[in-house]
Amino acid sequence: MSQAAPKGCSFLIQDVGNEEIFCPEKFSEEQHMFAQTARDFMEREVLPHVEAMEHGDFDKMVELLKKSAEAGFLMMDIPEEYGGLGVDKSTSFIVTEYISQYAAFSVTFGAHTGIGTLPLLLFGNHEQKTKWLPKLATGELIAAYALTEPGSGSDAMAAKTKAVLDEDGEHYVLNGTKMWITNAGFADLFTVFCQVDGTKFTAFLVERDRAGVDVGAEEKKMGIKGSSTRQLILEDVRVPKENLLGEIGKGHKIAFNILNIGRFKLGVGVAGAAKRAVGLAAKYAEERQQFGQSLSEFGAIRAKLGDMATQIYALESMAYRVAGYMDESLGALDTKAPDYIQKMMDAIEEYAVEDSIMKIVGSEVLDFVVDEAVQIHGGYGYSQEYEVERLYRDARINRIFEGTNEINRMLIPGTILKRTMKGELNLFEMIQKVEAELGSSKHATAPGQEDDPGLALEIFQTEQAKRVAVYAANQAIQKHMADLREQQEILMDLADMIIQVYLADSTVARTQEVVRLKGAGASAPHRAACRLAVSQAYQKTVGLAENLMAHLTHGEKLHAHLDNIARLAPRSRVDQIGMRRVVADAVVEKEKYPF
Template sequence: MASTPAAMHSRTGGSFLVEDHLPEEVFTPEDITEEQHMFARTAEEFLRKEVIPREDRIYAKDYSVHRELMLKAGELGLLSIDIPEKYGGLGLNKISSAVVGEQFALQPSFAGTQSSHVNIGTLPIVFFGTEAQKHKYLSKLASGEWIGAYALTEPHSGSDALAAKTKAVLSPDGSHYILNGQKMWITNGGFADLFTVFAKVDGEKFTAFLVERGPGLVSGHEEKKLGLDGSSTTALMLEDCRVPVENVLGEIGMGHKVALNVLNIGRLKLGARSVGTIKLALGESVRYAKERHQFGRAIAEFGLIKKKIAEMAILAYVGEAILYRTLGMIDEALERVDKDDPKQVLATVEGYAPECSIIKIWLTEALATVVDEEVQVFGGYGFSKDYPAERSYRDARIARIYEGTNEINRIVIATQLLRRAKKGELPLMQSAEQLLGSTSSLSVDSDDPFGDEKRLIKGAKAMTLVSFAEAFKVYGDAIREEQEVLGFIAEMAADTYAMESALLRTEKLIANQGSEKAAIQTDITRAFTREAAAKIERAARAIAAETATEGESIERSIDRFAHHAPLKAIRARRRVADAMIAAGKYCL
C-alpha cells in the first residue's frame, strides 16, 4: 500500500491556527491511491455479499454469525490493517485503515463488532504489549479466531474512568492477580475471547490486564439499546477472576496511558465510519426523493428538499477534507519515526490530538444532522421501521457518546491547545498579541479567485486566537472550570480547521483538474466558509461579552476581523443538490 506523498510537510497539531498551509501540502481524498481504493472495494464487496445477506441473523442476536463473519474478514485482511507484519498483520497506514473503515458503515451493527475488535480490542496490545503478549494474541486477533473487547467503563465511572472501583489483588504465591468488580457497556461482551480490563491494584494503582474468557469472568445480559441492536453490549462481572501476572498490560499504575492513548486513533476511525454513513444516508435520501411524488412532481424538485440534500453533500465533502488532511499529516509524520517502536507511534499520533478530537466532534455532529434530515426527507416513512432512515437515525446516536463524549472532546481540544501554548510548542498567545496590537485589516491577494474565502478563514483564525488569549487572560488557569467558554473555543477551532481544509481540497483539485471540473466543489467551499465564519463570529462575540471588563473588550477587534462576503448561496446550494440528484448519490 502506497504511503502518503513525501512532498507533504509535517505540521504540529494545532498549527493550522497560526500557519498558512498550501494545497500541495495536504492530503485529500483525491490523493487516495488505486491500491487503497482496491482494498476499500474488497471491504465493500465483503459487506454487500457476506454481511448484509445475514442481517436477519445479526439483528436476531445470533452471535455465531458474528464469529463466522469475523473469520471471513480476517481471511481478507480486514482485521489486521493496524497490526505490524511481524505479528501476522498488514502494517498499513492510517489512510488505508480509513478507506476500509468507511465501507463498514454499510452494516452498522456488524461495524460495531469489527471496529471494537480492531481498535480498542487489539490496539492496546499493539502499543503496550510485551513481545510474549503480542506473539500470543495478535495473530489470533488478526485472523478473527479470537474476538477482542475492552472493559473500562463501570456503573459509576464513565468519562471519569480513573474513578474505577474494580480491584486487583496479588495472590499469596505472587503468580496471579485476583480481580473483582463490574464493568458496563462492553461491546462484544457476549462472545469475546479476550478482554482488556482495567482495575486498581491494591485499590490504588490503575492498571490494565489481558483477561481471557474463563472462570471468574461472567458476561451479563444483553443491553436493550436505542441503536446498533445487532451488536453485543453487556455488563461484565469479575468474581475472583485469576489473571496471570504476565498478563499485566503495560506497567502497574500506568493503566491511564493504555486507556487514553488508543482514543486518538479510535476517534480517527470513528470519523471514517461517520463519513461513510453520511454518504450512504445522502444516497438513500436522494433515491427516495426522486421516487416520491407529491403535487405531481418528485419531491427532489422542491427547493427545501434540495436544501437538505445540499447540506448533506456539503457536510460529506468538508468531512472528507478534514479527515484525510489529518490522516495525511499523521501518516507523513509516522514515516519519520520507527514504526516498530510503539512509543514513537503513539507520541506521533498524540501530537495531533486536537485534530483527532476535532474529527470526532465535527463528523459525529455532521452525521447527526444528516440522519435527522434523512428522516425528514422520508417524511412519515422515515418514522417507520420498514424504511432505512429510522435505523440510520437510531444507529447514529451513539457516535456522539463513545470514544469520549463530544463534551469531553471539546475540553480536550481547548486544553490541548492551551497546554501546547504554555509549553511554547504553539505561539498562540504571541500570535494573538500581534493581532491585537495591529490596526490593519487582514489582507489577501486581490486577484485571488478565493479571496473572500481566504479573508474569512484569516478572520476565523484571528477571532479564535484573540478569544482564546482574552479568555486565558481573564480566567488564568481557572479557565479549566469555564467549560462553556472552552466549548466555544473548541468549536471555533474546529470550524476554522474545517473551513481551511475544504478550501485547500478545492484549490488542490482545481490545480490538478481545472476549475470546470471543480465547479460543485467550489460552490460547496464558498457556501460552507460563509456559514462557518458566521458561526465563529457569534462564538467570538459570546466570549467577548463574558470576558469584558470595565473599559476593555475584544469586541472592536472582532469587528475588524469579521468579514461579510455576499454570495448567492441559495443558487450555489441548488447546484450542489442538482449534482447529487443527477448522480443519485454522493458523487464528489
C-alpha cells in the first residue's frame, strides 16, 4: 500500500474502487513462508492428535502449544526487545488463519497469544514486560484472560470480583470467581479484572502459584472440547501492587481494546476453518457416488460449493483489508516516543467498527459453510467419524466469543453516529449528496452485465447500496434521534446494511487488485465471486431498507420512501446461477477453496 491508511468507517462515504487495499494476492515471500510453516505445523504436529485432545488430553495440547513456540508462533506479536519477532499484523493474522484449522488448538493458541499476552504487551510497564514477555514468547509460561463472571456476561463492567489494598500497603487482596476462562486448566499467568474498593474497574496480573488461586472442573462444552475451559476462583489472593496492570479504574481501556483485537483476529481465524470445511466437502463430493455419478456433478451440490467459496472470498477481502490498514497506521508510529502505546491504542480503536464487522461476518460465514459441508456429506456428516461433524459443533461458539454478534451489531451504528457527531466522519455530507440526487430529475441507471474487467456493474451496485444505507439511517435518525439507542431492532437492521456495504466495497477493491495483478482472463473465478457476492449484498441492503421503512412510516409516506429507494437502487439483474457455476467449477477442479 502506497497511501496512508484511511480513517475508520470511511468506506461509507468514499468512492468505490479508488483505493488499493492489502489482500492475499499481495502476500510477500516472507508471508508465504510463514503461511507454509503454519500449514505444515498443523498437518504434521497438530491434526494427527486431534482425537486425543478432543477426549481431554490437555497434556498433549500444552506440548503442542510449546512446540508452536519453537516454530516462532507464540512470539509473533512480541517485540524483539522482549524476546519476540515483532512481525507486522498481516503476517501475524496469516499464521492465525492457518492455526485455526483445528478450533480447540486455535482457541488455546489465541487465548495465549491474544487476550492472554496482549494486555501485558500493550499496557504493562517495562519491568512487567521484562519479567513475563520472554517466557510467554517461548511457551515457558502460558497465559489466560479472566474477565467474565457468573453474573456478568456481555456487561463486563458489572464484575463483582474485588481487590482491596492490604494493611501493609504493598499487596491487593483479591476475592471473586471468573468463569469461561480458556486455558484455565494449565495457565501460569492470568490477567484478572477486579473492582478496586468495589467501584474502580482494574486489571491485575495474577500468577497461578499464589495462595488462594484455584480452578473449577472442566466445563462440558458443545464444541472446542480439546480446549480447557474452567472457572478461576480467587480466595484472599495477595497480589503485590507491582502486578497492577495499567491504572486503577482504567481497566475498561484494557478490556475494550483487547476485545477489538480479539474480534478482528476471530474474523481472520475462522477463515482457516471455513477453508478446511470447503476442502473436505469438495473432496467428499468428488469421491461419493450417487445415481451413477459423483456428487460433485450435481448442480445442487455445486451451487453449495460455489456459495461457500464466495462467502469466504468476501470475508478474506474484508479481513486483510483491515490488516493492511493496521500495518500502515502502526508502521507510521515512532516506537520510541513516550506516547507510543496511546497512539497504538488509538490506531487500533480507529477500526473498531471494521473489527466488529469482521467478528460478525466471520462467525456467520463459518456457520454457513460448516452447515453446508455437513449437508453435502448427508448422513455421514452427522457421524463423528467425519471431521465436518466436529467442525459444525466447534463453529457455534464464535457468535458468542468476543462479545455476542448482537452486541457487536449494536456497536456498529452507535460508533458511526458518535463519530459523525464529533466531526470525525462526514456522514451528513453523504446524506446531503443522496438528498440532492433524489431531488434531481436524473435517475440512477445500472450498467449491463457485460464481462467488464473494470467491474462497472459491481461498482455501481456498491455505490448505490451505500446511498440506500445512508438514506435509511437518515430516516431512522430523524424519527428516533432522542431514543435511537433504545431501538435495538432498528440498530440491528442498520448494522446489517452497513455490513453488506463494507462486504461489497471490500470485495470490489480486492478484485480490482486481482485483475491488475493477474489480468482479466486469469481472474475469471475471482470476478465471478465478486459479482455474486456484490449482487447478493446489494439485494440484502435494499431489502433491509424497505423493511425498515415499513416500520418507520406508513401510507403515502411509506410509498414515497419505497419510491426513493427504487430510484437509488434500480433493479439490476445478475446471472447469479452462472456466477456461482464459475466459482463452483474452480472449487471442484482444485478440490479445495480455490482463491
